[in-house]
Amino acid sequence: xxGTITFRRKAVDRAMKWAFVLCACLVILPLFLIFxxxxxxxxxxxxxxxxTDLPRPVGEAGGGIANGILGTVVITCxxxxxxxxxxxxxxxxxxxxxxxxxxxxxxxTVDTLTGVPSIIMGIFGYILIVLPMKRFSAWAGAAxxxxxxxxxxxxxTEDMLRTVPTTVREAALALGIERWKTTxxxxxxxxxxxxxxxxxxxxxxxxxxxxxxxxTTLGNQFWQTRLDQPMASLPLQVFSYAISPYExxxxxxxxxxxxxxxxxxxxxxxARVLTREKK
Amino acid sequence: xxxxxxxxxxDLAFEKAxxxxxxVVLFLAALLFAVLLRESLPALRKFGARFLVSGTWDPVADQxxxxxxxxxxxxxxxxxxxxxxxxxxxxxIFIDEFAPPWLKKPVSFLAELLAAIPSVIYGxxxxxILVPVLRDYLMKPVTKYLGWIPLFKGPAYGxxxxxxxxxxxxxxxxxxxxxxxxxxxxxxxxxxxxVLSLGGTRWEMLRxxxxxxxxxxxxxxxxxxxxxxxxxxxxxxxVIGNRPEIFLSVFQQGYSMAAVIANEFNEAGGIQLxxxxxxxxxxxxxxxxxxxAAKWILSKMVAHASRGI
Numbered sequence: 050x051x052g053t054i055t056f057r058r059k060a061v062d063r064a065m066k067w068a069f070v071l072c073a074c075l076v077i078l079p080l081f082l083i084f085x086x087x088x089x090x091x092x093x094x095x096x097x098x099x100x101t102d103l104p105r106p107v108g109e110a111g112g113g114i115a116n117g118i119l120g121t122v123v124i125t126c127x128x129x130x131x132x133x134x135x136x137x138x139x140x141x142x143x144x145x146x147x148x149x150x151x152x153x154x155x156x157x158t159v160d161t162l163t164g165v166p167s168i169i170m171g172i173f174g175y176i177l178i179v180l181p182m183k184r185f186s187a188w189a190g191a192a193x194x195x196x197x198x199x200x201x202x203x204x205x206t207e208d209m210l211r212t213v214p215t216t217v218r219e220a221a222l223a224l225g226i227e228r229w230k231t232t233x234x235x236x237x238x239x240x241x242x243x244x245x246x247x248x249x250x251x252x253x254x255x256x257x258x259x260x261x262x263x264x265t266t267l268g269n270q271f272w273q274t275r276l277d278q279p280m281a282s283l284p285l286q287v288f289s290y291a292i293s294p295y296e297x298x299x300x301x302x303x304x305x306x307x308x309x310x311x312x313x314x315x316x317x318x319x320a321r322v323l324t325r326e327k328k
Numbered sequence: 329x330x331x332x333x334x335x336x337x338x339d340l341a342f343e344k345a346x347x348x349x350x351x352v353v354l355f356l357a358a359l360l361f362a363v364l365l366r367e368s369l370p371a372l373r374k375f376g377a378r379f380l381v382s383g384t385w386d387p388v389a390d391q392x393x394x395x396x397x398x399x400x401x402x403x404x405x406x407x408x409x410x411x412x413x414x415x416x417x418x419x420x421i422f423i424d425e426f427a428p429p430w431l432k433k434p435v436s437f438l439a440e441l442l443a444a445i446p447s448v449i450y451g452x453x454x455x456x457i458l459v460p461v462l463r464d465y466l467m468k469p470v471t472k473y474l475g476w477i478p479l480f481k482g483p484a485y486g487x488x489x490x491x492x493x494x495x496x497x498x499x500x501x502x503x504x505x506x507x508x509x510x511x512x513x514x515x516x517x518x519x520x521x522x523v524l525s526l527g528g529t530r531w532e533m534l535r536x537x538x539x540x541x542x543x544x545x546x547x548x549x550x551x552x553x554x555x556x557x558x559x560x561x562x563x564x565x566x567v568i569g570n571r572p573e574i575f576l577s578v579f580q581q582g583y584s585m586a587a588v589i590a591n592e593f594n595e596a597g598g599i600q601l602x603x604x605x606x607x608x609x610x611x612x613x614x615x616x617x618x619x620x621a622a623k624w625i626l627s628k629m630v631a632h633a634s635r636g637i
Contacts, residue, residue, distance in 0.1 A: 058529055058532070059529065061529075061531060062529035062530055062531040062532070065530075065531040065534075066426055066530070066531070068418060069418045069419070069421050069422040069425075069426055070422055070426065071418075072414070072415050072416075072417075072418025072419045072421075072422060073418070073419040073422040073423065073427070073435055075415050075419075076415050076416065076419040076439055076442075076501050076505065077435065077438050077439065079442070079498045080438055080439075080441055080442050080445075082453075082457070083445065083449070083450075083453050086453060086456075086457055087449070087453075090456075134349070135349050135352055135353065136353075138345065138346050138348075138349035138350075139346070139349045139350045139352070139353045141346050142343075142346035142347050142349060142350040143350065145346070146343050146346065146347065147350075151347075151350070152350070154354060155350045155351075155353060155354050158353060158354050158357045159353060160619075160623070161357065161616060161619070161620075162353075162357055162360075164555055164615055164616070164619035165360075165559070165612060165615060165616075166558070166559020166560070166561065166586055166611055166612075166615055167559070167561065168559065168561040168586045168589050168590055168608070168611075169360075169364070169559070169608050169611060169612050170360075171589075171593075172364065172589065172593075172605055172608045173359075173360050173363060173364075175593070176363045176364075176367050176605070177359075177363060196356065196360065199353060199356070200353075203353060227336055227338060227339060228336065228339040228342070229336075229338055229339050229341075229342035229343075232342070233342075253444060256446075257445075257446025257447070257448070257449070258446070259446065259447065259448040259561075259562045260447070260561035260562050260586070260590050263590055263593075263594075264589070264590065264593040264594060267594065284446060284448045287448050287449070287452060288448050288451070288562065288566075291448075291451065291452045291455055291456075291566065292455075292566065299456065302452055303452070303456075306448070306449045306452050309446060309448075309449065310445065310446070310449055313444060313445070313446060314441070314444065317441075317444045
């Protein structure tokens with residue numbers, strides 16, 4: 050009797066083990082499928098001119114996504130130019146001085162902002178910049194993206210500063226170094242690799258953001274370096290090519306997506322390597 | 329510690345400067361909420377609570393109700409949770425309990441990479457790979473044999489609430505997986521050993537400790553995943569079909585709150601724009617409450633675990 054029960058229990062145990070293995074496989078499978086399809090379909094249009102030429106009308110061979118790549122670089126740099134100082138300083142405040150009600154309120158706000166869907170940040174940029182200026186612009190896109198960028202970097206900066214042992218700060222203070230110098234040149238520098246990782250991960254995230262840019266920068270078929278004009282960006286180009294009814298534009302969407310994922314993953318992996326070496 | 333009056337003025341200036349930037353963040357969040365509220369007021373005044381229950385979306389007659397979008401958002405997110413939670417929890421258990429040591433890191437790294445893929449790429453892959461596969465190998469056979477069930481009624485076009493749910497499930501897996509692993513890590517090792525020492529099999533051990541310790545935490549992870557799914561825009565827009573109607577069948581096209589904002593915002597003006605912003609405000613409030621709930625459940629869970637030992 051007990052023998053059969055034991056057999057049943059063992060069989061269930063083994064079956065469940067394989068069920069967990071299957072779960073893990075199914076979780077990883079889409080990643081391989083997506084990369085596989087990106088490589089196969091993206092390689093078809095992947096030529097040097099893709100990275101150097103402007104888009105061409107449908108039916109014309111060739112043409113590229115150069116203005117989109119430039120636009121993505123410009124909008125990302127613009128966003129980071131003011132978001133990095135704001136976010137890092139806010140993170141320093143929370144980690145080094147952040148006690149009391151004001152700090153808790155800021156922390157709660159940052160947590161809340163992290164969970165807000167990115168399209169809503171697009172609405173923010175639209176109302177604040179597109180409506181008064183009466184045109185879509187890179188400024189509006191950067192305003193929207195900074196609302197995504199800032200909370201992520203505040204969080205990681207605070208966390209990274211908190212990993213710096215108090216003894217390091219005390220040692221510096223005991224040497225008679227002023228507190229602000231200790232914070233800036235000892236504590237922040239000790240945590241710099243971690244802070245940089247946070248910045249890079251947030252950067253990779255905003256490079257791939259599409260929804261907020263759709264309603265703020267709009268996109269553009271041509272070169273545009275003026276920040277108060279509609280500007281192209283790589284994710285937007287992938288989107289508009291993908292939903293178009295033309296076969297050769299679909300190929301361009303795949304090629305653009307391959308370029309985009311290469312940028313995003315490269316930054317991601319660099320970010321991870323940075324903290325790994327530190328450990 | 330120096331007294332406040334005796335403090336180095338440069339230190340004080342630096343503290344004030346950093347506090348100023350913290351205030352900037354607080355101000356930006358307040359500004360976000362304020363502009364959403366202000367711009368959605370016209371629609372709120374005109375439609376009131378009717379906005380939530382009306383299914384008409386008619387830009388010509390200036391009549392707007394958000395029900396089809398709320399419905400599509402809820403159903404696609406619910407489907408995503410239904411698929412993603414068992415898979416993520418199972419994968420988390422695999423990584424923590426069954427995987428050989430050399431395999432743990434690569435598997436969790438690959439799952440994290442899923443979170444790094446931009447949503448427009450998910451959408452692209454959804455349109456050209458996932459939707460045709462689902463249509464030909466799942467929706468067509470099912471409508472043929474089970475089409476009499478309202479939930480699976482045809483015809484199967486391809487773009488559908490189901491496709492959005494499946495795509496969303498892939499996107500939220502990394503979040504549920506990582507939180508599930510944290511939750512599993514709160515189980516006291518000696519409790520696991522106790523079950524094993526009494527002659528329990530590995531599965532019985534897992535069943536007992538998960539049943540005792542992890543259910544609230546896994547629920548918290550689920551709610552967190554829900555918060556992610558509700559606001560996802562591009563991927564859903566590209567595969568859900570964008571049709572503002574309510575169908576019981578998950579094989580039919582639908583629409584979502586985020587998708588309608590993305591699609592109609594640029595051509596909208598007046599009361600339509602205000603209605604779209606009101607949908608945005610609703611989405612903001614819903615994700616806020618959902619994320620808050622997840623955080624509350626998870627913090628209680630961790631406190632409970634540390635007390636329980």
